[in-house]
Amino acid sequence: ILNEALYRDIMQDFHLINISGLPGHWMATDINMEHTVGEIKELLGAKGVETTWDKLGNISASINQLKKIKKKM
Numbered sequence: 001i002l003n004e005a006l007y008r009d010i011m012q013d014f015h016l017i018n019i020s021g022l023p024g025h026w027m028a029t030d031i032n033m034e035h036t037v038g039e040i041k042e043l044l045g046a047k048g049v050e051t052t053w054d055k056l057g058n059i060s061a062s063i064n065q066l067k068k069i070k071k072k073m
Helices: 004-013 029-050 053-061 063-072
Strands: none
Touching (some): 029 053
């Protein structure tokens, strides 16, 4: 049986998420964050010098919805 501290460390280090909802499409949370940062940087390049940190903060909160819209267009 794992002690509580070791269990906590393991769970924090190895979180998996499935943002697509499809079976077998699990991704480590740190890899997901790298993809999200890449998407934000892509939007930063598209918006140019007029982008502010506040706007990027608002965009980053809705990045998954913006990706869905982008795929449909």
